[in-house]
Amino acid sequence: MPGRRARRRPVGDALAGTGRFTCGVPEAVGVKRPSLDAVRGFDRAVYVVAVGQLINVFGSGLVYPFATVHFHLQVGIALAVVGLGLGARSVTTAAGTAVGGYLADSVGRKPVMVSSMALSAVALASFAFVPALAAAVPPGVAAAAGVSRVGVAFVGVCVASGFVAGLYTPASSAMTADLTDAEARDRGYALLKFTNNVGFGAGFVAGGVLYSLASVSVFLLDGATSAVVAVVLLLYVPRSDVGGDEEADADVDSSAESGASLARWWAAATQPRVLALAAINLGIAVMYAQMQTTVPIVAKEGLGLTAAQLGTLYVLNPLTIVLLQIPLVDAVAVWRRTRGLALSAAFWAVSMVVAWAADVGVGPVAVGVALVGGHLVFRTVGEILHSPLASSLMSSLGTDAERGTQLSVLEMAKRVGIGLGSFFGGLFFDYGLSTAWWGVLVVVCLGVAAALLLFERSVTPRENGAFGDATES
Template sequence: MAKITNYIGQFHPIVWVLLIGTVLSRGASFMTLPFLSIYLSRHMDLSPIVIGLTVGMSPLMGTVGGFIGGHLSDRFGRKPVMLISLFMVALVYYGFTVATGQGWFILLNALNGLCNSFFEPTSQALMADLTDKEKRMKVYSLRYTAMNIGASVGPLVGAYLASTSAKLSFAITGTTYLFYAIVLVFLMKKLVLPQAGISKRVVSFGDAFTIIRTDKALRYLILGIILVNMGYVQIDSNLPQILEGTVENGIVIFSTLITINAVLVVFLQMPISHVAERFRLMQVMVIGAVFMAGGLVSFSFVNGWVTAILAIVLLTVGEILIFPSNSMMIDQLAPEHLRGTYFGAAQFRKIGNFLGPIIGGYLLSQFQGQIMFWILAVTTMGSVVFFTAGNRFFMNTKQPNLEKTM
C-alpha cells in the first residue's frame, strides 16, 4: 500500500486527472473516428479521395491550431485554453449526430482537429510544468499508455455501434468530453496550480515563428514525424476500407486490430521504454521507423487473421519507440518559457495525418492496397534521414549534459 501511495504521490493530482481524462476521452473518440471513413462510404457514397479529404481535415486544422494554442497557453496560461477547447470538442461531437451533408462533416471534423490541437499541446505542457525533469519521460510514457487503454476498449464498442447506431457513438463521445471538461473545471478550482505555465517574458507570434524557423533540430524532427504519420494514419483511414472489401469479416478484424494495438501498447510501453532509455532518443526513433515500415509492408500481404496480427504487432512496436520519444525530444529542445509554443509547433507533424489519407486514397483508387502500402512504407523510412540530421543539430547546439538522456 505504501508503494502505491508513493507512486501516486510522485505526480501532481492534476497530472493524474489528465491521465484519467485521457483514458476516457480517447476511449470515446476511438468509438467514432476510426469508423468515420466507413460511415461516410456507407451513407454518403463518396470516393476514397473525398473520404480521405474529410478524414484529413482534422489533422490539417491541427497543424495550425496546435501552434496557436500552445503559444496562447504560454502567454495566458494553460487553464483557459484547455477548458475552452474541451467544451468545444464536446459540441463538435454533438454536431456529428445531426450532420447530414458532406460539407458539414468536413466542417465539424476541421473544428474537431482545431480544438484538439489546442488541448493536446497545452495539456502536455501543463504536465511538464507540474513534473520534475527527471520524471517527465515517465509521465509522457504514462500518457501514451493512457491513450491506448482507452483505445483498447473504444474500437470494440465502435464496431458494434457502426453496424447499429453510428450517431449514438457520436453522442456518447460528446457527453464524455463534456463530463471531462466539467470535472476539470471543478478540480482546477480546488487545486492550486503553479504559475510556471505562464511566460514571464511575453513572446509575440512573430518571435515564436522565428524561434521555430531557426531551431533546425526541431524542424528536422517535425519533418521526420510528418513522414511517419503519413504511413501510420493509413490504419485509421484506408485500412478499414481495404479490409472491408478484400477480407472476410474485415470490419471485425479491423476493430480487433485496433484493440490489439492498444493492448500491446499498454503492456509493452514500459518494458520497451526501459530498454530504449539505454539509447539516444533519435536512435530509438530510427529503429521505430524501421519497425513501422515493416508493419506497413506486412499489411500489403494481409489475407486473414494471422497476417493481420503480425502486421499490427510490427507497427505497434514502431509507434511505441517513436511517439513517446518524440514528446521527450521536444521537451528537451524547448526553453522553459516556450514549452507550450514548442509542443504547439510540434503539431505541424499532423500535416502527415492530413496528406496520408489523401495520398493513400489516391493510390488506392489508381492502383491497389498493396502498392499503396509499399509506397508509404518507403515514405516512412524516409524519416530516418531527418531524424539523423535532427540528432546531429541537437548534439551540436544543446547542453552536453543532455547527451546521456538522449
C-alpha cells in the first residue's frame, strides 16, 4: 500500500534491529534484548488506531470487573443468568465478527470500524437502563424462558451490544496487518495490546471510584467512549486500498458480485488450518472469561472485597501488560509463534491452579487476596503472549484479501470460547462445584499446549514467524 506502510529500513539495519542475526550468522535460539525500536517505525494510522482503542477500552475497564457484581448482587439476577447473558454476548459478538470480517474484505476496513463504534455507543449505554427496559418485556416471554423480566432484558442488551461490537475487531486487526510488514506484525499487535491495557487499567481505577458513587454511571461512560472513538476514526484514519475499496466503482452485476464475494468469504473462512487455529483459540478463550465471571465472585463474596478494592486489585492485569507486553513479545521474536503460544497456555494453567487455591481458602483473607493477585499476574502473562502471536499467526495463513475474514474466524472462536467459559463457570459456581471447574480449566490449558505443538507441523517456518530460519521454505 503505497504511502501507508511503515517506513522500510535498509536491509542491514533491519537485520541488526531484529536480534535474529549477529555478523550475518543466525543468532542462537533464545530471547532478544528488548529496545525502544519495538514501538517505532509504524505507519501513523497504526498509532491512531492504537489511541482509539485506548479510549474505547478505558470504557470497557470502567465496567469489566463490576458487570457481574452489579447485575448479580445489586440488581438480583441469578449468576447463571448473568453468565448466560455474558455468554450470549460473546456468541453474538462472534456472529458480528463473522459479518465484520466479510464486510472488512468486501466494503473496507474503515467504514466497518466507524459503524461498529457508533452503534456500540448506544448499545453499551443501554446497560444502565436494564431495570427500566424490563418493563417492556412481555410476562409470557419471561415465563417461557424461566427467567425474570429483568434477566430477559439483561440478556437482550448483551445480545445487541455483542453483535455491534463484534463488527470492529476483524476490521481493525486487518487494517493493522495491512499497515505493517510481516516481520513487524507481532510488534504491531503488541503495540495495540499495550495501548488497550493502558486504557483498561485507567478504567479499572476510575470505575472502582465511579461505581461506588453512582453504579450506572460506568455503563453510560462506556457508551460515551465508543462515540468518541467513532469520531476519532472517522477524522484521522485513512480508507484502506485493501478490502474492497479499490473495486467500489467497478461496473459489475451486484447479485453476481455478491454471490462471488460470499463464495470467497466461505472459502477463506473454512480453510482447514484456519479452522484448526480457531479451535485452539476457543480453548484459550474459555480462560479469558473467568476474569469477568468467576474470579470477581471469589474476590467479592469469598474474600469480602469492596467494589473499589476489586477495581484496584484488577489494575494488576493492565499494569502487567503495560510493563511486559512490548518487552515479552519482542524478546520471543526469535521463537516460532506456536512455541510462544504453548508457553502462554502453560501460564494460563498455572493461573487457574492459583485461582483454585484462592477459592478454597488455603489461608487468611490476606493470603486469598495475594492469590487472586497472583492469578491475575499469571493469566496476564499468558494473555500477553497469546493475543499478538495468535493474530499474527492467523494473518499469515492466507492472502491480504482473505485476512479480514480469517481474523474474524479467530475472533469468533474467541468469543464463543468466552461465552462457554462464562456460562459454564456460572453454572459450576451456582451448583457449588467451583473446585471441579478450576480442574477442568487446567486440563483444557494442557490440551491447548499439546494441540499447538501438533499444529506447528502444518505451517511453514515463515508463516510461523521464523523469518531468519535457515530451514524456511
